[in-house]
Amino acid sequence: MPELSVVVPAFRERDNIPALLRALDQALEGLDWETIIVVDDAFDGSEDLVRERAQQDRRVRCIHRIGRRGLASACIEGMLASSAPYLAVIDADLQHDETLVPKLLEAAKRDSADIVVASRYMEGGSTGALAAERVRASRAASALSRVICRGLTDPMSGFFVVRRGFLERVVRRLYGRGFKILLDLVAAARGQVRIVELPYRMRSRERGESKLGARVIAEFFMLLLYHLTGRLLPARFFLFAAVGVTGVGVQLAALSLLFTVSGNFLFSQSVATWAAMTSNFFLNNAFTYGDQRLRGARIWRGLLSFYAACGIGAFINIAIAEWLFFKSLPYWAAGLAGALVAALWNFFTTASFTWGGSSAAKR
Ligand code: GDD
Ligand code: MN
Numbered sequence: 001m002p003e004l005s006v007v008v009p010a011f012r013e014r015d016n017i018p019a020l021l022r023a024l025d026q027a028l029e030g031l032d033w034e035t036i037i038v039v040d041d042a043f044d045g046s047e048d049l050v051r052e053r054a055q056q057d058r059r060v061r062c063i064h065r066i067g068r069r070g071l072a073s074a075c076i077e078g079m080l081a082s083s084a085p086y087l088a089v090i091d092a093d094l095q096h097d098e099t100l101v102p103k104l105l106e107a108a109k110r111d112s113a114d115i116v117v118a119s120r121y122m123e124g125g126s127t128g129a130l131a132a133e134r135v136r137a138s139r140a141a142s143a144l145s146r147v148i149c150r151g152l153t154d155p156m157s158g159f160f161v162v163r164r165g166f167l168e169r170v171v172r173r174l175y176g177r178g179f180k181i182l183l184d185l186v187a188a189a190r191g192q193v194r195i196v197e198l199p200y201r202m203r204s205r206e207r208g209e210s211k212l213g214a215r216v217i218a219e220f221f222m223l224l225l226y227h228l229t230g231r232l233l234p235a236r237f238f239l240f241a242a243v244g245v246t247g248v249g250v251q252l253a254a255l256s257l258l259f260t261v262s263g264n265f266l267f268s269q270s271v272a273t274w275a276a277m278t279s280n281f282f283l284n285n286a287f288t289y290g291d292q293r294l295r296g297a298r299i300w301r302g303l304l305s306f307y308a309a310c311g312i313g314a315f316i317n318i319a320i321a322e323w324l325f326f327k328s329l330p331y332w333a334a335g336l337a338g339a340l341v342a343a344l345w346n347f348f349t350t351a352s353f354t355w356g357g358s359s360a361a362k363r
Pocket of ligand 1: 008009010011012013038039040069070071074090091092093095156157158159179180209210211212
């Protein structure tokens with residue numbers, strides 16, 4: 001068994017993988033290591049390339065995930081597939097300086113740290129040629145992340161070494177979605193973590209492109225909420241609820257438009273409700289379930305089951321609210337309680353009927 005597993009999340013990185021393997025081979029000379037490349041399906045042949053290398057070199061392994069996406073979940077699955085006492089996480093696009101890995105490992109052993117982080121924001125570190133607006137966003141996100149974790153100069157880093165015992169201690173409390181796996185690990189430790197940071201200079205990407213998009217940004221805010229609320233509800237519920245709030249906006253906007261034009265309330269309210277459910281479905285499919293999105297013909301089957309589940313949810317909502325109102329609760333409290341129970345109903349039923357598999361609700 002190697003002492004160090006280097007876990008590499010990779011999505012559409014075919015052109016970077018050969019150079020990455022060469023760089024690791026050089027940087028880790030003399031160490032007992034392996035690399036686990038977690039490739040999410042992109043029909044670009046990355047997995048074939050990794051497996052070809054794996055046939056020539058036992059230190060290379062491939063995890064090929066189909067129908068799933070996500071940097072954080074790729075890292076978690078890669079780390080769990082290893083039995084090594086130390087785990088490194090590094091990007092596939094050569095932006096992280098692999099020559100730092102031996103030093104990260106050494107610091108983990110010497111200082112018996114749980115996590116050793118490569119930081120861009122401490123003395124000696126740098127964001128390199130990273131675009132100014134990306135640096136500003138990264139700084140702002142770092143500042144905001146203090147609500148769930150302190151003691152890191154670069155909580156947004158995606159480059160670190162972690163002790164396997166630490167991972168095992170916190171793995172069941174992880175949010176596990178989006179990009180911020182380091183922040184997730186530290187927040188899940190609830191202060192019980194020894195951190196060491198070492199500076200590095202981030203390189204710029206030569207090939208391929210960044211996958212940081214709107215969904216990843218939304219997931220960052222949900223990660224904060226998930227840890228802030230004490231991990232009470234399944235990770236996925238937070239985005240589902242946020243989408244539900246946008247649905248209220250769609251509903252009211254459509255209602256006011258249609259009612260002004262037609263003057264018919266029942267008609268306007270019905271069409272507005274349909275519009276809100278439809279927009280909720282597509283937003284949930286793109287964001288909440290973006291890592292296992294329904295595509296092609298499955299979208300229409302999914303949409304119908306979503307209408308059915310939310311239709312029943314609406315009845316539950318009204319029934320509960322009316323009962324509580326009858327029990328002389330104030331109207332707004334009765335309404336809120338009805339909406340909350342309906343949101344939970346909608347979430348759990350669509351998690352299994354619309355987006356399939358009972359495991360969908362959990363992550
Ligand atoms: N398996 C898999 N699945 N890998 C993914 C996915 C995915 O859905 N999305 C991204 N990756 C991989 C990329 O292929 C790359 O190897 C790595 O994760 C980072 O993705 P980039 O798209 O290059 O992100 P970035 O450069 O904007 O940001 C990275 O570096 C920052 C600084 O350390 C991320 O690691 C950030 O979290 C980090 O803050
Ligand atoms: Mn990158």
